């Protein structure tokens with residue numbers, strides 16, 4: 001098992017500005033006895049796009065899940081937009097509102113339409129009026145070329161092409177830093 | 191004792207006059223039991239101490255007879271200066287009693303929701319309350335429409351217990367007729383048939399609700 005260790009970051013696209021969006025110092029994380037993250041240092045600038053890759057089980061998801069504290073870390077420091085996150089930090093939900101995340105299995109809300117999947121956090125967490133939230137969502141749905149899916153219920157029966165539109169749909173509500181866990185389909189060049 | 195059709199017809203209006211009370215007491219108790227049961231279940235899932243306390247409360251409610259709870263609320267509350275009308279005590283007692291059972295039903299419904307749903311809501315920065323209302327409750331309802339409907343029918347069938355504290359529901363009305371005329375077959379049969387009709391209607395409504403919830407999933 002290889003753990004993600006002391007990764008360096010590179011600018012893939014976008015502009016690197018001074019203010020770091022995510023700053024990680026000497027991060028250590030254990031699952032019981034399993035030492036998953038060892039002394040990880042990572043700085044991601046605002047506007048910077050990075051890719052973290054590694055073999056399965058190397059801790060990529062764990063690292064991302066630490067950034068919005070779906071997992072608690074044991075040692076080290078994580079800052080998101082300058083604010084420290086970690087176990088015991090109050091009002092984590094305020095920090096999470098500015099961190100977007102696409103889950104490895106999407107975890108979309110199956111009882112809601114695609115549009116409502118996109119607007120739920122905008123209206124309930126970011127407190128935007130419904131109309132404004134829907135405009136934003138429709139704008140992004142159009143950008144990912146699925147505006148006509150807005151009123152469809154996100155159906156799990158479409159697992160066949162699950163990666164096709166729901167992930168994009170959810171991406172539409174991402175406004176802050178974005179973490180996406182996805183397995184790029186190797187067979188279909190993109 | 192032979193069945194006297196003419197007599198049955200003559201007492202029908204008196205008994206039917208009480209159906210309204212039976213229906214609204216049942217509906218109010220269903221709403222009360224569902225709301226209270228949901229709150230109990232959510233609290234049971236929260237922090238350690240509160241969770242244990244709620245587990246005890248739910249088990250306690252479920253392991254005491256409903257008649258005992260009705261009498262307790264009716265005779266003991268006034269002792270502490272809380273005097274409620276009989277129908278309010280009745281609705282309260284049925285709500286409390288069945289909230290214990292509905293809490294268990296809700297537990298099963300929430301347990302089947304994948305952990306990813308809670309994580310997604312957390313990651314979006316939704317508050318606990320919003321997560322419960324917008325993410326958990328609707329999916330839970332879809333999972334448990336049928337067993338919840340069964341308990342709604344049980345609540346309806348438990349309304350005659352309230353005759354003991356003189357809530358003017360159907361059984362009470364029928365008993366009055368019976369003790370005046372010393373005829374039991376006709377009034378009891380009428381009560382039975384009306385309950386049957388009401389129970390079947392509830393079951394039908396629940397089935398429609400379930401189909402609707404499931405259809406929205408398949409769309």
Ligand SMILES: Nc1ncnc2c1ncn2[C@@H]1O[C@H](COP(=O)(O)OP(=O)(O)OP(=O)(O)O)[C@@H](O)[C@H]1O
Nearest residue numbers: 031034036054055056057058059060061062063104
């Ligand atoms: N909740 C958990 N409890 C215990 N161990 C875990 C838990 N989650 C992950 N692990 C372990 O931690 C290690 C890292 O897992 P992680 O999911 O972060 O890997 P990954 O790099 O995202 O892999 P993949 O490419 O398959 O998505 C694995 O060995 C995994 O088994």
Ligand SMILES: [Mg+2]
Nearest residue numbers: 060061104181
């Ligand atoms: Mg992963």
